[in-house]
Amino acid sequence: MKKIAEYLRTQAEALTAMADADNLKGKYADELAENARGLGRKLDLAEDRYREVKGHLSNWADELEDLQKRADKALRDAQEAQRTIESRSNSDDHSSDDKKKKDEKNGSDEDPILKQAKEDLAEAHKLLNSAEGSYQERSDHFARKIRSSINDDMKDSWWNNIKGWVADADWLGDIADWASWAATVVGAVAIFFPALGVIALALTAVVATIHIAQAVTGNGSWFDVVMDLGALKLARNGMKAAKAIKALQQNSRKAASGLAKEGSTARAAQANAGARKTAARAERKRGGGTSRGNRERARARRLRLEGENRAAGKRAADEVRDADMPQITANDKVRSIGDENLAKQIKDINKWRDTYPNSTELASNASQAQRHADAVRGSWTVATGLDVADKGADSMTDDGYSRMKDRMIAPVGSQW
Structure with missing residues (x-):
């Protein structure tokens, strides 16, 4: 504290000299002088504080040393008295009857040396209690x-x-470390159980929040904040890409269902085209002995055939809509970073594209799904690589990685 006070005094004098300099001209000189003078006054206050506290601590150190000496003397006296008491007590246990008679003759029921030792022990306790009381009062x-x-x-x-x-708040750093490792573990498990990905994202958000609080207050590195925000951005990109693939899969099913309905309806209509034409002619026929009942029966037959065509189209559409998701291979799952649902969705999109190769919509869906799948894989790969590098860099650089991060500590706001 003495050295800090001396340094502050030196800097305050330098700032005061700068403020009083008359060889600088212009508005910038006035601004510089005012700021230097203001900072100098603050350093003066700081110097007074350090100098006064240094004096108090120095005086307290001197008194504390005296109190420690008193306590040490009490300890030595007590130990010496205790040794005498133990020695005389053991001696009394083996003393002869003649010695006991001699003590009785002299009118003494207790060994005077033992008695003095007990008094010395009591006095040592008093000395210690006095030193302790003085310590509490002076502290x-x-x-x-x-x-x-x-x-x-x-x-x-x-x-x-x-x-x-x-x-x-050291506990904030402990929580950040714990949450960071938990996010890594949960993120790895989420490869096989994608629903856990939300938990990993929440843990990463907790880590980022703590690191931001530490960085803005000068108690943490902004490099950690950048890493955390990067991890959150990558996770967000991966989740958005996975969500887009799901929407594309649903759209492909809907489009394929419409194409199936259209195709099946057309084939059914082609198959009974002749019967529908015959029924339609009979329905329109007038005269020549054609009764109203015959026309109504012909109309009913036409409507029934048209209904059958629509039913065929609906069955085909329902078959596409309700079809089971395709089975995937181990390679498909690996390419989807372990996400089984994602792998099935991509394969389903490609299946309907191949089933209806002339559909530009299905082809576009498949192309977009592939781009989003690449984004999912890329986000996971980069995020995992950064996480592993962050946790293992110190061991490979002899703590050089942490020293690099320490150089990026800068609090927000004034120190005053």
């Missing part, structure tokens, strides 16, 4: 002096209080 005294010295005109802002709170 409170100097604590009040230090509080008084730091209760000066140099006030900490609410932002400084927040930065101090974050600096003291």
Whole structure:
């Protein structure tokens, strides 16, 4: 604290000299002088605080050393008295009857040396209690002096209080470390159970929130923040791509269902075209002995055939809509980063594209799905690579990685 106070005094004098310099002209010189003078006054306040607290601590150190000597003397006296008591007690257990008679004759019921030792032990306890009482009283005294010295005109802002709170909250760093490793583990398991991906994303968000709080208060590295935001961005891109693939799969089913309906209806209509034409002619026929009943029966027959055509189309559409998702191979699953549903959706999209090769919509869906699948794989690969590198870089660089991150610590806001 003495060295800091001396350094602050030197800097305050330098700033004051800068503010009083008359060889600078212009508006910038006035601004520079005013800022230098203001900062110099703040450094003066800081120097007073450090110098006064240094004095209190020095005085307390001297008194504490005296108190320690008193406590050490009490300990030595107590140990010496205790050894005498133990020695005389053991000696009394083996003393002769003649010695006991001699003590009785002299009118003494207790060994005077033993008695003195017990008194010395009691005195040592008193000395220790006195030293401890003085310690409590003097420690409170100097604590009040230090509080008084730091209760000066140099006030900490609410932002400084927040930065101090974050600096003291070691548990925040523990939570961030725990959540980071948990996110890594859950992310790996999510390859086989994709529903856990949301948990991994939530854990990553917790880590990012803590790292941001530490970085803005000067208690953490902005490099960690960049890594966390990058991980969240990659995860978001992967989730958006997976969601897009699902929408494309549903769209492909719908489009294929419409094509199946259209095709089946057309084939059925082609098969009974002759019967429908005959029925239609009979329905329109007038005169020549054709009764109204015959026309109505012909119309009913035409409508029935047309209904059969529509039913055939609906059955075909339902078959496409309700068809089971295609089976996938181990390779399909690997290419989808372990996401079985994603692999089935991609294969389903490609299946309907191949079933209706003339459909530009289905071909476009398949092409878009492939791009989104590449985005999913790319996001996962990059995120995993960054995570592994972040956790293992220190062991490969002899902590050089952490030193690099420490150079990117910069609090937001004034220090005053």
